Amino acid sequence: MTNDIGRFGSSDTETPADIPAEEQKPAELVYGSAEEFLHEQLLPTYVRDVDGRAAKWCLEWYFHPEAVSRIEALWRAWEHLRLDGATGISVWFKDHADHHMSVLLDPRGPFYKCDMQKHRDPEHLEPKKAPAGWFPDVRTIPV
Numbered sequence: 001m002t003n004d005i006g007r008f009g010s011s012d013t014e015t016p017a018d019i020p021a022e023e024q025k026p027a028e029l030v031y032g033s034a035e036e037f038l039h040e041q042l043l044p045t046y047v048r049d050v051d052g053r054a055a056k057w058c059l060e061w062y063f064h065p066e067a068v069s070r071i072e073a074l075w076r077a078w079e080h081l082r083l084d085g086a087t088g089i090s091v092w093f094k095d096h097a098d099h100h101m102s103v104l105l106d107p108r109g110p111f112y113k114c115d116m117q118k119h120r121d122p123e124h125l126e127p128k129k130a131p132a133g134w135f136p137d138v139r140t141i142p143v
Contacts, residue, residue: 029079034068037075046101050116055105058114064122066110070100 031037038061050057061067077096081088103109113120 027079027083030082031075031079034072034075035062037078038071041078042071042074042097046097048101048105050105052115053107056107056109056111056114057105057116058111058119059116060114060119061111063119064110067104070104074100 031040048055058064058067061071074096078092081092081096084091104111110122113122
């Protein structure tokens with residue numbers, strides 16, 4: 001079977017279901033890191049007007065742990081779903097890109113203090129610790 005649909009296509013003659021599990025090799029990654037994915041795939045594909053009012057971004061996005069986690073999640077989901085030649089990329093946009101990018105670009109999102117010229121460290125929440133015993137370590141509870 002040959003799917004010739006650009007980056008998402010494959011030229012495999014056997015489907016993974018036809019190959020015994022022990023003989024299947026993990027698919028090679030297209031991108032070697034979340035940063036490479038961000039620059040080479042995500043931002044060139046997911047284009048929005050980042051005006052600071054309706055959408056915000058930080059040029060030093062890597063200083064924002066939430067942004068790093070979300071971009072890492074987007075990359076890993078893309079690498080997995082790109083292998084589904086039928087609906088994988090549609091699912092990726094619907095369930096992953098649209099969700100995470102809406103959060104990332106939201107003016108009240110992780111880049112709320114930043115603008116396109118300057119990174120500003122966000123104010124982190126400093127919650128109090130709950131009273132002792134309220135949240136026991138479940139790893140220490142016998143099964």
